[in-house]
Structures are given as structure tokens and as C-alpha cells.
Amino acid sequence: MSEARAIQVVLMDIEGTTTSIAFVKDRLFPFAEAALEEFLAAHGDRPEVLAIIAEVRELAPGRQPVEALRAWIAEDAKVTPLKALQGLIWHQGYADGRLQGHLWPDVAACLRAWAAGGVRLAIYSSGSVPAQRDLFGHSEAGDLTPLLAGFFDTRIGAKREAESYAAIAAELRAAPGQMLFLSDVAEELDAARAAGLLTCQLVRAADGTQASGRHPEAEDFPAVARRFGLPGAPPP
Incomplete structure (x- = not known):
């Protein structure tokens, strides 16, 4: 059996x-930033919001939570309580349309083909798990969450640490x-x-991604499918 x-x-x-990248940077982030104070005023007594604010106070002692959150937004910091709060704000936006x-137009068809072929699919993003579920649950291609076997965020570890990927493999009971x-x-x-995983860098021209030369590369998901022999791989 081949590696692929x-x-x-x-x-x-x-x-x-x-x-x-533009959707995240130019649509999601400004949406959450604009709604931040109004959301906290309206929902600050909810247990999940209180827990987030407590975590903000712990990570930024001596600063007002809103001040700390806005500073993290300006820095594009991958801070777990900020990501959790953004996810709650986005949830409202997804829910009301x-x-x-x-x-990307190539993604949904490949996810469906891979899942139908018996490949398990999972997401690992610095955005919170609820935010991930909302994005795929209210996607332009419909609700794709039934195709996804797992969602992971920075609570399992930082994305540039090998231990995080080992932990995800253990959670998914996968080699x-x-x-x-x-x-x-x-x-x-x-x-x-x-951590022992196979890797592929997505080098999408529209996002301006620069190839590193350190990993196999693909310009889109069909190219990934062809390169790794995944189910439903379309012809070049």
C-alpha cells in the first residue's frame, strides 16, 4: 500500500x-471588533462570557478587559479568550444571516468525496471550535459539519508545536x-x-501564499487529492 x-x-x-484570508481579515475580524462592546453590554452576565472575561483578567492583570481585548485584536494575537469571544459574536451573525x-469553490466537493471514500476529516484552527462549527455549518456550500469528525482549537495547544498534533492524533485515535x-x-x-504527520502546503495564488519549499505543495484541494491519491481525485 502506498503512503498516499x-x-x-x-x-x-x-x-x-x-x-x-480576506474573508477572515476583512469580514470576520471587523465584524467582531465593531460589535465587541455592545455584545459585552448585552450578554456580559452569560456564564460563558463571564468565564471568558475572567480568563482575560488572568492573562492581562491590571488592564480593563475591553482594553486588553482591543489590544489583542490590533496585534492579531492568537489568544484563546479573544478567539472564544469572537466566536460568540460571529455565532449571532451566522444565526441571523x-x-x-x-x-474556496474547490473545497466542498472534495470534502464530500473524501468523506464518502472513508477518509475522516477534521479541522484545526486558532479560531474557537464554536466559530469553526458556525463557518462550516453556515457555509456558502451548505451545512458541511456532518462531514467533519473533529474540531480543534488552541485549547489543545499552539499550532506551531508538535505536541499539539500528537494530541490531536490521540484524540482521533489515528496513527x-x-x-x-x-x-x-x-x-x-x-x-x-x-509529530509524524504527512503535510501539504496550500499555495493559493489569490491569497498570495509563498511556497516554503519545505513541504509538498498544492494550489487547491483537487491538486491535494491527485497528489495524495485521495478518493474522488479529479483529473488534472
Whole structure:
């Protein structure tokens, strides 16, 4: 059996991989930033919001939570309580139709083909798990969450640390050598490879991604399918 045909799990990043960087940077982030204070005023007594604010106070002692959150937004910091709060704000936007999850046109068909062929699919993003579920549940291609076997965020570990990928493999009860990780970020792929995963860098021209030369490359999901022998691989 070839290495490609041994793939049992495809683990995917979101921004720059399944979804355009512009959607995240220019649509999702400004949406959450604009609604931040109004959301906290309206929902600050909800247990999940209180827990997030407590975590903010712990990570940024001596600062007002809103001040700390806005500073993290300006820095594009991958801070777990910020990501959790953004996810709650986006949830409202997805629920009332103001937001719809962007996917590159090639993604949904490949996910359906891979899942139908017995490959398990999972997401690993710095965005919170609820935010991930909302994006794929309210995507432009419909509700794709039934295709996804797992969602992971930074609560399992940082994306540039090999231990995070080992933990995900353990959670999915999968052998690292039978997992393929897709991302546009070379440093994340380095960490996944160090944990024993197969890797592929998505180099999407529309996102301006620069190939690292350190990993196999693909311009889209059909190219991934062809390169790794995944089910439903279309002809070139």
C-alpha cells in the first residue's frame, strides 16, 4: 500500500486553506471588533462570557478587559479568550444571516468525496471550535459539519508545536503517519511533520501564499487529492 493510500485522516487549517484570508481579515475580524462592546453590554452576565472575561483578567492583570481585548485584536494575537469571544459574536451573525462562511469553490466537493471514500476529516484552527462549527455549518456550500469528525482549537495547544498534533492524533485515535495536515503556513506544517504527520502546503495564488519549499505543495484541494491519491481525485 502506498503512503498516499494509507491516509485515513485529513486535518485542515481554515484561513488560507479552506477559506480566503480576506474573508477572515476583512469580514470576520471587523465584524467582531465593531460589535465587541455592545455584545459585552448585552450578554456580559452569560456564564460563558463571564468565564471568558475572567480568563482575560488572568492573562492581562491590571488592564480593563475591553482594553486588553482591543489590544489583542490590533496585534492579531492568537489568544484563546479573544478567539472564544469572537466566536460568540460571529455565532449571532451566522444565526441571523449577516454572515455566511466562505469556502474556496474547490473545497466542498472534495470534502464530500473524501468523506464518502472513508477518509475522516477534521479541522484545526486558532479560531474557537464554536466559530469553526458556525463557518462550516453556515457555509456558502451548505451545512458541511456532518462531514467533519473533529474540531480543534488552541485549547489543545499552539499550532506551531508538535505536541499539539500528537494530541490531536490521540484524540482521533489515528496513527500520525496516516494523517495528512493541510495548511498555508510552513511553520505549522513543520510542527505537524515533527509529530509524524504527512503535510501539504496550500499555495493559493489569490491569497498570495509563498511556497516554503519545505513541504509538498498544492494550489487547491483537487491538486491535494491527485497528489495524495485521495478518493474522488479529479483529473488534472
